[in-house]
Amino acid sequence: MRIIFIGQAPFGRDCLQALLDQGEEIAGVLTVPDRPGQKGPNPVKELALQRGLPLLQPARLKEPEALTWVKNLRPDLLVLAFVTDIVPQAMIDLATYGGINYHPSLLPKYRGGSAMNWAIINGETETGVTIHQIDAGIDTGPIILQQKVAIDPDDTVKSLYFEKLYPLGVQMVAEAVRLIREGKASPVPQDERQASFQPVIKEADVQIDWRQSTQKIYNLIRGSNPNPGAWTTFRGGKLKIWEASPYRAYGNPGTIVAIPGEEGFVIATGDGAILVRRVQYGSSSDKVSALQFATSAAIRPGEQVGI
Numbered sequence: 329m330r331i332i333f334i335g336q337a338p339f340g341r342d343c344l345q346a347l348l349d350q351g352e353e354i355a356g357v358l359t360v361p362d363r364p365g366q367k368g369p370n371p372v373k374e375l376a377l378q379r380g381l382p383l384l385q386p387a388r389l390k391e392p393e394a395l396t397w398v399k400n401l402r403p404d405l406l407v408l409a410f411v412t413d414i415v416p417q418a419m420i421d422l423a424t425y426g427g428i429n430y431h432p433s434l435l436p437k438y439r440g441g442s443a444m445n446w447a448i449i450n451g452e453t454e455t456g457v458t459i460h461q462i463d464a465g466i467d468t469g470p471i472i473l474q475q476k477v478a479i480d481p482d483d484t485v486k487s488l489y490f491e492k493l494y495p496l497g498v499q500m501v502a503e504a505v506r507l508i509r510e511g512k513a514s515p516v517p518q519d520e521r522q523a524s525f526q527p528v529i530k531e532a533d534v535q536i537d538w539r540q541s542t543q544k545i546y547n548l549i550r551g552s553n554p555n556p557g558a559w560t561t562f563r564g565g566k567l568k569i570w571e572a573s574p575y576r577a578y579g580n581p582g583t584i585v586a587i588p589g590e591e592g593f594v595i596a597t598g599d600g601a602i603l604v605r606r607v608q609y610g611s612s613s614d615k616v617s618a619l620q621f622a623t624s625a626a627i628r629p630g631e632q633v634g635i
Contacts, residue, residue, distance in 0.1 A: 329509045330355040332398055332423070333372075334389070335409035339494055341371035343409035343430070346502040348379065352509070355401045356382040358394065390416045398422050405508060408462065409501055412441065417464050425508055427462040428472060430501055432493045435460060435474070436523035439467035444485045444493065446526040448551035449534075451543070453479050455488070457497045459504040461515055466525070470515035472504045482573075484553040531556045538582035538634050542574045542600040549602075557608065560634045563625075567633065570615055571606035582634040584627060592618030595633055 331352055333344050336359050347354060357376040362385065376383045382401065386394040398406075399422050406420065406427030420426050433443035435458040440446075447455045456476040461469035477492045507513040534552045536545055536559065545558075549572050552558040557568040560582075572592075579585040579596035586594040592605045604618040609625075621627075 329353060329404045329425075329505075330402060331405050331407055331505065332356045332358065332401060332403040333407050333409070334358040334411050334415070334427075335372050335407075336360045336370065336412075337410045338371050339430075339497065340409045341375050342494075342498045343407070343501045344372060344375055346498050347407065347505060350502050350506065352505055354379075354381050355403055356384065356397070358384050358386065358389065358398075361385040361387055389413045389419060395419055395422070405505065406462070407501065407505060409497075414466075415462055420462055428459055428501075428504055428508070429462050429467070429469070430497045431458045431460060431467050432456075432489065432497065433467075434458060434476060435467055435471060436518040436520065439523065439525040440527060442526060442529035444488055445529045445551045448479060448483065448485060448488065449547050451547050455479055455493070457493055457500050459500050460518075468518060468523075470517050472507065472513050472515050473500050475500065482550070484550045486554045529556060531559065534558045536560045536569070536634065538595065539598045542597045542602060545597055545602055546572065546574055562609070562631075562633045565610040568608040569602075569604050569606075570608065572602050572604050575601040575603035577601035582632050584629055584631045584633065586629060587619075587622055587627065590619055593622045593627055 331354050333354055335343060359370055359372040384394060384397050395418055398419055404424040406423045408427060408429040415427060434456045438447055454476050456474060458471055459473040460471045463469040475496060479488060534548055534556055549558045549569050553570055557570060559566050559568045575594050577585050577594050581596055581598050583596045584593055585596050585601060592603055594601050594603050606615055607618050607621050608615045609621060
């Protein structure tokens with residue numbers, strides 16, 4: 329079964345490696361173009377070159393060059409792992425069995441590019457990995473495999489992804505390919521009555537409203553780490569809160585009510601308080617301990633945030 333692999337980032341590399349380790353026939357690899365100033369080499373490109381695999385890096389998958397390249401490789405299956413572009417139907421139709429995609433939610437819930445963020449922000453206690461067939465919609469194709477994982481009370485997007493959904497996804501991508509190759513896959517259409525779609529999360533979505541409950545604010549902070557970062561304002565500048573925890577204290581919402589020991593500083597919410605542990609302020613790119621920030625800024629109880 330001839331596979332064209334489409335992916336990027338370390339997750340894409342590890343999925344490609346898993347397919348190679350499983351003995352799959354990789355006919356070609358599509359990945360994102362190199363960009364000026366990128367932080368490091370593209371790990372999918374590196375692996376493809378290392379293994380001598382045909383490689384193309386189109387700006388968009390709908391480009392005629394990409395479609396011709398895929399057609400000439402006569403694929404049986406497209407395998408997507410961390411793909412942020414839309415695969416055109418014309419490309420899907422070139423593969424005997426179409427294509428499959430990794431998605432970090434329990435589809436049909438949480439379709440879209442920020443599924444993990446919104447699941448945590450909305451207070452969900454479980455999510456999972458879905459491997460589904462791709463079609464003209466966004467995360468709408470029939471489900472091949474699905475597995476649940478718990479969202480622990482203190483999980484962030486970072487911990488949920490790297491400790492749970494990433495390793496599970498690598499295993500499930502390889503398993504789904506094996507099932508298709510062996511003729512054992514049984515795709516199940518998604519139940520549109522249960523479907524939800526959430527947009528890609530933006531900074532404007534994660535401004536903290538201190539009148540909300542401690543749990544809602546804590547969920548927002550967890551669901552915005554490592555990106556885009558829940559934020560409030562302080563002394564006219566933007567204060568991003570990267571790490572925090574619920575705290576037993578009371579006061580007017582948005583008021584700094586305490587600076588306990590070496591832990592950070594405490595901000596009152598609608599029904600309690602949040603202990604702020606790590607922050608980023610203004611134009612600085614540095615994430616520092618809340619205690620360090622409180623000391624350097626000479627923060628005093630009674631000051632207000634979010635005004």
